[in-house]
Amino acid sequence: MARSDAYEAVIGLEVHAQLLTRSKIFCGCPNAFGAAPNHNVCPVCMGMPGVLPVFNRRVLELAIRVALATHSQIAPRSVFARKNYFYPDLPKGYQISQYEQPFCTGGYIELPNGGSSPRKIRLTRIHIEEDAGKNIHASGYSLVDLNRAGTPLLEIVSEPDLRSPEEAVAYLKELRAILRYLEVCDGNMEEGSFRCDANVSVRRRGESRLGVKTEIKNLNSFKFVEKALRHEIERQIEVLEAGGTITQETHLFDPERGITKPMRSKEYAHDYRYFPEPDLPPLEVPPSLIEAIKAQSPEVPSARRARYAQQYGLSSYEIEVLTQERDIGDYFEALVNHGVDRKMAANWTMTEVLRAVNESALPLSRAVPPAAETAALLKMVAGNEISLNGAKTAFAAMCKTGQSAVEAVNALGLTQVSDEAQIAEVCEQVLRAEADKVKEYRAGRQKLFGFFVGQVMKAMKGKANPKIVNEVLKRKLDS
Amino acid sequence: MAKDELYRLTITEAQQGLRKREFSALELTRACLERIYAVEPQINAFLTVSETTAVEQAQEADRMLSRLGNDAPALCGIPLALKDIFATRGIRTTCASRILENFIPPYDATVVAKLREAGAVFLGKVNMDEFAMGSSTENSAFGITRNPYDLERVPGGSSGGSAAAVAADECLAALGTDTGGSIRQPAALCGVVGIKPTYSRVSRYGVVAFASSLDQVGPLTKTVRDAAIMMRTLAGVDPRDSTCSARPVPDYEACLTGDVRNVRIGMPKEYFVEGIQPAVLNAVRAALDCYRAMGAQVQEISLPHTQYAVAVYYLIATAEASANLARYDGIRYGLRVEASDLLELYNRTRAQGFGAEVKRRIMLGTFALSSGYYDAYYLKAQKVRTLIRQDFEQAFRACDAIITPTSPTTAFRLGEKTQNPLEMYLSDIFTISVNLAGLPAISVPCGYDENNLPIGLQVIGPPFGEEIVLRVADALERSGFVPRRPTVV
Numbered sequence: 001m002a003r004s005d006a007y008e009a010v011i012g013l014e015v016h017a018q019l020l021t022r023s024k025i026f027c028g029c030p031n032a033f034g035a036a037p038n039h040n041v042c043p044v045c046m047g048m049p050g051v052l053p054v055f056n057r058r059v060l061e062l063a064i065r066v067a068l069a070t071h072s073q074i075a076p077r078s079v080f081a082r083k084n085y086f087y088p089d090l091p092k093g094y095q096i097s098q099y100e101q102p103f104c105t106g107g108y109i110e111l112p113n114g115g116s117s118p119r120k121i122r123l124t125r126i127h128i129e130e131d132a133g134k135n136i137h138a139s140g141y142s143l144v145d146l147n148r149a150g151t152p153l154l155e156i157v158s159e160p161d162l163r164s165p166e167e168a169v170a171y172l173k174e175l176r177a178i179l180r181y182l183e184v185c186d187g188n189m190e191e192g193s194f195r196c197d198a199n200v201s202v203r204r205r206g207e208s209r210l211g212v213k214t215e216i217k218n219l220n221s222f223k224f225v226e227k228a229l230r231h232e233i234e235r236q237i238e239v240l241e242a243g244g245t246i247t248q249e250t251h252l253f254d255p256e257r258g259i260t261k262p263m264r265s266k267e268y269a270h271d272y273r274y275f276p277e278p279d280l281p282p283l284e285v286p287p288s289l290i291e292a293i294k295a296q297s298p299e300v301p302s303a304r305r306a307r308y309a310q311q312y313g314l315s316s317y318e319i320e321v322l323t324q325e326r327d328i329g330d331y332f333e334a335l336v337n338h339g340v341d342r343k344m345a346a347n348w349t350m351t352e353v354l355r356a357v358n359e360s361a362l363p364l365s366r367a368v369p370p371a372a373e374t375a376a377l378l379k380m381v382a383g384n385e386i387s388l389n390g391a392k393t394a395f396a397a398m399c400k401t402g403q404s405a406v407e408a409v410n411a412l413g414l415t416q417v418s419d420e421a422q423i424a425e426v427c428e429q430v431l432r433a434e435a436d437k438v439k440e441y442r443a444g445r446q447k448l449f450g451f452f453v454g455q456v457m458k459a460m461k462g463k464a465n466p467k468i469v470n471e472v473l474k475r476k477l478d479s
Numbered sequence: 480m481a482k483d484e485l486y487r488l489t490i491t492e493a494q495q496g497l498r499k500r501e502f503s504a505l506e507l508t509r510a511c512l513e514r515i516y517a518v519e520p521q522i523n524a525f526l527t528v529s530e531t532t533a534v535e536q537a538q539e540a541d542r543m544l545s546r547l548g549n550d551a552p553a554l555c556g557i558p559l560a561l562k563d564i565f566a567t568r569g570i571r572t573t574c575a576s577r578i579l580e581n582f583i584p585p586y587d588a589t590v591v592a593k594l595r596e597a598g599a600v601f602l603g604k605v606n607m608d609e610f611a612m613g614s615s616t617e618n619s620a621f622g623i624t625r626n627p628y629d630l631e632r633v634p635g636g637s638s639g640g641s642a643a644a645v646a647a648d649e650c651l652a653a654l655g656t657d658t659g660g661s662i663r664q665p666a667a668l669c670g671v672v673g674i675k676p677t678y679s680r681v682s683r684y685g686v687v688a689f690a691s692s693l694d695q696v697g698p699l700t701k702t703v704r705d706a707a708i709m710m711r712t713l714a715g716v717d718p719r720d721s722t723c724s725a726r727p728v729p730d731y732e733a734c735l736t737g738d739v740r741n742v743r744i745g746m747p748k749e750y751f752v753e754g755i756q757p758a759v760l761n762a763v764r765a766a767l768d769c770y771r772a773m774g775a776q777v778q779e780i781s782l783p784h785t786q787y788a789v790a791v792y793y794l795i796a797t798a799e800a801s802a803n804l805a806r807y808d809g810i811r812y813g814l815r816v817e818a819s820d821l822l823e824l825y826n827r828t829r830a831q832g833f834g835a836e837v838k839r840r841i842m843l844g845t846f847a848l849s850s851g852y853y854d855a856y857y858l859k860a861q862k863v864r865t866l867i868r869q870d871f872e873q874a875f876r877a878c879d880a881i882i883t884p885t886s887p888t889t890a891f892r893l894g895e896k897t898q899n900p901l902e903m904y905l906s907d908i909f910t911i912s913v914n915l916a917g918l919p920a921i922s923v924p925c926g927y928d929e930n931n932l933p934i935g936l937q938v939i940g941p942p943f944g945e946e947i948v949l950r951v952a953d954a955l956e957r958s959g960f961v962p963r964r965p966t967v968v
Contacts, residue, residue, distance in 0.1 A: 043586045047806045049579065049687040050566045050588060052720050082802050084848070086825055093805020144810065273848035275857060278691035278799055280721055 007202045007240075009233045010210055011162035012124075015175060017154045017185040018131060018193040019062045024150035025130050026053030026096065031152065033191050037136075037145040045150035047091030052279050055080075059152045060285065062184040063103055063128055064293045066154060069178050069300045070123055072107030077284050078127070080277035085270050088144050089133035097129035097155075099274040103283070109158075109178065110302050111170050112320070118302065121171050122159040128283070129153050148192075154185075160199065160210065165229035169222050172196060177301045181326045189220050196225055201246065202236045211236070212246040216260050218253045228253040232260050304329055312342050321350050327364040328354070331371055338375030341382070348378060352392060356399045369398045369405075377405035384465055390414035418465040420472065423456070426464070427472050430455045441477060449473065485510035486648045490557050490705040493651055497540075497556045498549055504556025508537035508600050511558040515602065515649045518968045524624050524634075524644040526563050528603040529570050533558065540598040553708050555598030560650040562641050563604035564611055565591050565696075566685035570601070574687045575609045575619035578807045578814045578832030588685025589717045590654065590696050597712050602650050605640030609834045610804065611661055611689040613637050614906045617897050618836045625893070626669060627965035628932050632890040635665030635906075641699045642669035647968050652700040652709055656686055658693045659792050660886075660910025663922035666699050667885035667935020670924045670962065672952070673699040674706045675910075677943050678917035679724040682717035688803040690796035691722075693914040703923060703953040707731035710945060726943060734946035735953040740774030742951060745878035749785040750909055756888040762926030762934040763884045769958050770882075770951075780878060782870040787863050788912040789904060794847045794860035795915070801844030807832060839900065868916040875941040880951045883909050885922040885935030909937060919945045923952040924962055931963065 024031050027044035044051045067074045081099035102125040110118035131151035136143040156175065162168045176194055179185035187194040196219045201211035216232055219225045236246055251260035299307075301323050308319045308329070322329045331353060335345035353368050360367040368374065377394055380386045386394065386409055394408040401408070409415055417423060430452060431438050441448040456469050480487065485507045488496065496502050512530055519525060540556035547555075563573050566584040568591075573579045587595065594601075608618035616624045616639025624639045626632040627647040634643040638655030642665035645653050655662040657675035666673025674697045681696040688694060698709035711732070716725040746767060751760065767777050809815035809828030816827035833841070847856040874881060886906055896903040913920045918939055925936035936955065940948035 043584070046811060048566075048584065048586070048812065049572070049574065049582070049806070050564075050584075050683075050685040051586075052684050052722075054719060054721050084802050084805060086805065086808060088808075088810045088821065091806060091811060092802075093808060094802050271850045273801075273845065273850070273853075275798060275802070275848055275853070278722075279688075 006204060007233075007237050008205045008207075009164055009229070010160045010201050010203060010213075011164075011168050011229060012160035012199045013158045013162065013168060013171060014197045014199070015156045015172070016131075016195040017156060017179055017187075019059055019152040019154060019184055020186060021056055021058045021062065021152055023056055023058075025056050025059050025128075025152035026150055029150065033193070035147055037143070038147065040147045041149070045091065046146055047093070053096060053277075055280060055283070056152065059128060060283065060289070061293055062152075062182075063126070063154060064285070064290055065182045065184055065297055066156075066179065067104040067107065067126060068290070068294055068297055069182055070107035070109055070126070070156075072104035072123060072126060074104045074285055074290060075101060076287075077101070077282045078103045079282045080128075080280045081274045082277050084273045087132070087135075088142065089135045089146070089149070091133065091146060091149055095130060095132060096277055096280070098127035101282075102127035109171065109174055111167070111174050112302075112305060119167075121161045124157040124159050126154055126156045129155060160201075165226045165233070168198065168229055169226050172222060172225060174301065177324065181298055181300055181304075183298065189222070192220065195220065198225065198229060200229055200232050200236070202233055202240065212248050214246065214248065214260075215250045216253055217250060217263075224253055224255050227255075227258050228260055231258060235260070298326070312336070312346070314342075314346060318346050318350065321354075322346065325364070331364060331368070334371030335375050335378070338372055340375050340378045344378055344382075348374070352395050356396070360399070367399060369395075369402070373398060373405050377409070380405065380409065384416060384418050384467070385409075386414045386416050387466075390416070413463070415463065416465045417460060417463050418468055420468055423460070423464055423468050424472050424476075426456055426459050427452075427469070427476055430459060431476060438477065449477070452477070482506050483510055483513065486514040486651075488651060489701045490554070490651050490708050491702065493557055494553065494708075497544055498551070503537075504540035504544065504600065505534065505537040507556060508533050508558050508602070511602055511650055514647075518627075518647050518649060521630055521968055522625050522627060522643050522647050522649070523622055524605045524640040524647065524649060525560070525603045526573060526575065526606050526621055526640070527571050529601050530603075532570060533600050533602050536595075536598070536600040540600060543598045552597035552712070554594060554712055556600060557651050558600040558602050559594065560602050560605045560641060560644040560653040561591065562607050562638050562653065562655050564607060564656055564687045565604075565654060566687070567591050567601065567604065570604065572604065572687070573621070574611070575607045575621055576807075576832065576834070576837070577620045578828070580620070580814065582813050584685070586685060589682035589719060590713050591685065593712055594654075605644050605653060607640055608637035608661075609837050610687065610800070611637040611656055611658055611694075612800070612836050612840055614660070614664055614903050615891070615893075615896065616640060616665070617893065618834055620834055623893060626890045627968050628670060629890060629930065630967055632892055632932070633668065635668035635886070635890065637661040637665075638673070638699060639665045642666050642671055642673065645669070645671045645699050645701060646965055652698055652705055655697060655699050656689075657695050657697055657910075657914065658689050658796060659914050660907035662697045662699060663910050663920060663935065663937060664886050664907060666922040667924075667933065667937075668890040670933030670965070671699050671701060672703050672706050672921065672923050673697065674710065674921040674945070674948070675913065675919065676710065676714060676945055677724075677919045678914070679722050680726075680919070680943065680945065681713045682715075682720040682723045684717055684719040688799075690799040691803060692799060693792075693796055695914070703921070703949055703956050704732065704735055706921065707735060707949050707953075710949075714945075724943075729946060731945060731949055734950045736950060737954050737957045739770060739951055739954045742770075742775045742880065742947070743878040744770055744775050744777045744951070745780035745874055745881040746777055747780050747782045747785065747874070747881060747883060749782050750883040754887060755884060756928065758926070758928035759884050759886070759888065759934050763882070763936055766925040766936050766955055767882060769955065773954060773958060777882075778878065780874045780881065782867075782874060782912065784863065784866045784870050785912060788867055788915060789908055791860045791863045791867065791915060792911045793843065793904065794856050795864060797840045797844030798847045798857050799844070801841045801848065804833075804837065804841055836900070864915050867912055871912075871916045871918060871939075871941075880944070880947050881939040882951075883937045883939070885909060885937040889928045889930070889932035889934055913937075913939055918942060919948050921948050921952045923955055925955060925960065927963060931966070933963075
């Protein structure tokens with residue numbers, strides 16, 4: 001690897017994020033995944049003759065949220081443009097996008113960087129556009145589904161500030177987390193609501209000039225992004241080391257084989273002939289709207305991470321786990337707000353809650369009981385009413401059945417006996433029945449203490465509070 | 480008037496007759512349909528006659544009239560023809576192109592919906608230049624339309640079918656569109672009234688797009704008053720068209736006072752030059768004398784960038800058209816010519832689906848937008864367009880309306896200009912600037928040449944100045960000008 005150590009990768013990413021609006025960007029059709037093909041369509045998103053686009057104002061609100069969270073400068077006036085190309089999934093023969101005057105520019109995203117100060121990745125621009133439909137290829141024919149046509153998209157373009165496949169993935173994860181925290185995009189890479197194209201070049205370390213880049217398309221998981229970039233970086237280094245030159249071209253990632261293949265130039269060498277969209281007035285953004293959205297914008301991951309360190313004194317590992325999704329941190333904080341000790345709340349969320357979410361494959365809100373119920377359960381542990389193991393059993397049941405904490409604990413008979421008189425009585429019976437062993441113990445076989453505890457627990461079907469059993473036995477045997 | 484001659488009525492006259500129950504909407508509609516069947520073999524204005532729809536609408540209009548009486552909408556029971564560029568739910572909409580030959584829209588254009596609601600009657604869809612690209616209606620894929628004043632001559636274009644149908648009394652009025660003169664020039668050549676409103680005054684939703692920043696919808700009528708009546712129904716905000724103005728719609732009829740005293744009329748010197756047919760020049764000058772006699776002040780003005788208008792227009796309009804017509808790709812609707820691969824499917828479909836003029840303009844527009852040429856062509860054209868708009872802003876500081884000939888010549892012969900696109904383009908030389916500046920303008924008949932062919936006078940107003948434009952045009956009608964009906968049909 002000494003050879004590749006002499007090189008540095010330079011990566012810039014273009015992310016397309018579908019916005020969570022109820023209707024499409026230029027018509028009233030539902031913006032929803034999973035409907036029957038060509039179900040969520042109308043003359044406008046099918047590009048029928050004479051129809052006109054009308055901008056969905058909700059898109060603007062979501063775009064402003066993203067601009068604010070990424071410290072971008074919102075253009076008071078941006079301009080829609082037509083991007084012209086022919087493809088069966090593009091009903092009008094052009095995509096309504098933005099070109100010379102994008103929605104916002106000059107933002108950045110901070111990547112967590114262990115203990116050191118965060119890495120700033122600059123954003124070139126964010127613009128608003130419409131998604132195309134989908135082509136479905138079968139043998140001998142192709143079908144077109146226009147349900148997706150007209151889904152609102154943000155295209156988020158980074159500067160070439162990323163230096164490794166790992167960093168590229170970290171950037172994507174952070175961007176995805178931001179979009180999910182802001183509730184503007186569900187970030188589902190498999191369904192294509194969060195898509196990524198990468199521009200990558202390599203250069204000798206210390207060189208400040210950019211090398212010739214290639215573009216990689218079709219990266220629909222974090223794993224593929226990392227694999228494809230690693231492969232492409234190695235390929236470029238090999239070419240350069242062999243005395244060759246890199247050709248500026250577009251590659252397609254083949255996830256089956258883990259390699260990238262250049263597309264035929266015919267497939268990407270477009271002259272898009274951009275020009276301002278005459279059917280839409282320029283997008284004016286009133287400062288009052290920006291202020292209103294600023295006032296109600298949700299917390300972003302970087303702010304939450306800082307707050308968790310300061311407010312709860314959590315470790316950087318705990319913070320990472322608890323802030324990866326907004327609902328995880330929300331749950332943790334709800335437990336704390338319901339009076340659960342912060343350490344307990346953090347541990348429980350990171351282990352039991354996340355286990356339940358992973359096992360059920362449901363969103364958190366549907367995978368686990370309301371935080372109030374979980375808090376009630378954890379308070380029983382704190383109050384010695386149940387054991388920690390009992391709480392885990394009860395929690396698993398609550399997740400499955402929807403029972404309250406009390407119902408689950410009762411149904412499973414997990415209530416712990418802490419009544420000293422009751423425990424003392426059982427201890428008395430056990431010691432009487434095992435008089436021989438008591439003599440041995442008092443003669444010095446201290447090891448037998450565990451045996452007595454076991455007998456008491458057995459007699460009480462495991463429900464006795466072990467701490468009290470210990471105390472009572474000790475007192476009786478040693479007296 | 481005999482019931483079988485009801486087709487001769489104006490909207491204003493028909494309105495009164497319908498309200499007084501002198502005749503029914505159905506009788507009026509039947510008279511128009513009979514007229515259509517009688518003269519169509521000569522004129523060929525209609526691509527589709529929607530008789531069933533028309534009869535149903537007329538019956539509904541009669542019910543509406545008996546229910547509402549004088550409160551019925553202004554256009555209730557009025558038989559109209561629609562240029563085949565308007566999407567009409569359930570009625571074939573071809574744009575005079577092979578590529579849409581069998582296209583039946585599942586939706587109405589906003590103006591069509593407004594007319595339906597107002598109780599208007601749709602006689603059918605009329606001929607035009609394919610995708611509104613042309614000035615003679617000879618670019619239709621479905622045959623030529625003849626000028627009712629001389630069957631060997633063109634009706635103008637692109638709304639030639641609309642103008643011919645009104646001139647031949649096949650309908651009481653028609654709907655057209657105007658991108659560079661496509662309402663006014665055929666109105667002039669067919670001796671009828673045609674108004675292009677201010678850009679954004681009328682919704683473009685459902686109007687098959689040619690050049691989105693220039694297209695406007697307007698009526699072609701027998702009188703200026705009829706145009707005012709139509710405009711009141713057509714104009715107004717549309718939530719489906721983001722470029723459509725929310726300005727309130729005035730009562731355009733109320734502005735037809737006949738009074739043009741102290742109205743300042745500008746006469747742009749750039750429009751009164753060599754190359755105009757003498758009869759046209761004489762008729763327009765006579766009309767200006769008439770305005771002076773009525774108390775208007777006529778003064779010479781200058782629109783210095785006029786000479787660039789045609790060049791600017793053929794860059795901007797074709798650039799927008801090249802994108803607007805990309806949707807006709809054989810994938811979702813319209814003509815598809817099968818092929819073994821996608822590119823070939825596109826090529827064959829568009830090669831067979833579009834006519835020569837449409838292809839020429841798509842290529843021009845594609846070129847103007849191409850990487851490396853955009854700045855020199857499209858961007859430069861937009862800058863000059865601003866200068867042309869500023870010319871008018873400047874002019875309207877000194878005058879209230881501008882008068883020019885509508886067209887440099889009267890109707891030309893069929894085939895006379897089909898071999899020379901540039902010469903054809905020049906027939907819109909007086910109308911194009913108005914679209915580039917987004918202004919309202921009307922063409923109103925002002926005389927006849929030595930061959931009894933009609934001559935049109937164009938009145939241009941400032942933005943949203945439809946009222947002054949209508950008032951000035953109406954005053955000429957009242958001044959004793961006697962229109963001559965076509966004699967050949």
